Amino acid sequence: MRRLWPQRRLNRYTAAPLALISINLLLLITFFVWPAVTGLLYSFTSYTGIGTAPYVGLDNYQRLLQDDAFYAALVRTLVFTAGVVPLTLFLSLSTAVLLVTNYSKGKSVARVIFFLPWLISPIIAGVIWRWMFGENFGLVNYLITSLGGSEVPWQSNANLSMLVVIVAAAWGGTAFNMLLFVAALKNVPTAYYEAASLDGAGGWAKFRHITLPAIAPTTFIVVLLSVLGSMKEYALIQAINGGGPGTANNLVVQYIYTKGFQRAQIGYASAASFVLMLILMVIALIQLALNRRKDS
């Protein structure tokens, strides 16, 4: 009995959890560890997807750092991110506050409408905004010309088409973040507001000094997720204008996709992927560090 008991314990508490994690373990090794390792190895080769993978050392990375198209895509991605993240943050917090406050009426309908874009895929969202901002057929230009203005080149001007993409991305990204904010806002203890009211604090003062600090952890997550999400944007811009006009608004993932799959430069695309991953990690670490410093 004394010998059997530990044996049985060991079986139960090693075999059972091992069996339970086995699916995820297998998938993790096959679809994360394996591609991550081979990707890193391929980034030092000029592999094209077939045949041998000749070792070229740091050549891919050197070429990448000298490639103007890569820099252009990187800068465009940063511009896109810098536009989308603040706008998404503002819109998702505003909608969340309006859905939580006691002052607004008709919340049940508003909630469904605010949430609608989450159900719409980036491709379809892109089509919707392309339809609205078509240069010579869109609703927006029709309204502008009806009011006496001239047609705005939403598609053929690089900055304006970027603007459309930014607005569309914020429109599509609001719902999920709004959900996070609603949960956070509901968790702020009402006693804080009551105490502040007794002290004579106004609505704005309460929002600024109670609500914002209380939801700071959620704000951090929203910013982090939005930044990482926008750095990887591809489908939405593809459907709105294909990164156009020309290649003016090609983002990093589109660059990787074009190199890797249309030109079969797997090695080179892998190098670009690792640079993107490095940038994402640096961004995440900077944000984590900033968040820590603010906490202490």
Next chain:
Amino acid sequence: MAATANSTATSATGELPKKIWATALMWLLVAVYGVPVLWFLLSAFKPAGELFSYPLTIFPKHPTIKGFTQAWTSFDVAHYFVNTLIVAVSATALTIVASAACGYALAKYTNWWIKGFAICILATTMLPGEVILAPLFLVVRDLGLYNSLAAVVVPSVITATGTFMFRQFFLTVPNDLLEAARIDGASELQTLFRIMLPLSRPIMLTLAIFSFQWRWNDYIWPLVVLNEPSKYTLQIGVATIVGAENVNWSVLLGASVLSMIPLVALYLVFQKYVMSADIGAGLKD
């Protein structure tokens, strides 16, 4: 402006203007979010000739469903629809099984390697598919999955969000329940299937809706691993209509609206599971 949540204002005088402001602002935002979709929907019912004829009208003068029928039949949307449904349903079912099992293990067992594995799962969020696109494609090709729907489904089964949703839930289930089942002689897996899984139904439904949405709306990964038009999912199908030299807007509008229907229907039925979702763990696929 009434910007404060849960505010319990004491003075009655300031109430009415605040209500008006907040309500007006909210409905303005409703317009911002709703109008693009509404305009899109109304346009989809316009005949092809009316789409571009000035002056534009809000409502179709001669409503028609020709765009839908044309998309459904001659542009193969029916086929794409079935493919997407197969992908979304099977990926969702597998995701729930894998995430529930793994989440349970992470919550209720305390081996050192379980803890290490939890960190590995979290680390996958730093390695999204877009970042390892090319090598992931090679792995899938070498496994012989290229150009099959399985290539879309299998790699997407593992998700940190789903696993941690279940982990957080199972952490709240008292260990006494587990001990009681053990004393009664239930095996570990029996305990999971008979006691724990039925308890976690709300989480399962929430994850089901999220997973279904992820897979239904997925674009770049299916685009990379699917080659033949007969295997295309809806998003790729719609994207090919957009990418055409001359965009056939009538078909594009019809196909787009059709592709939105399942998710909207699913959301309207299971709204409460989405809106109360405890996704505060802060992960997103």
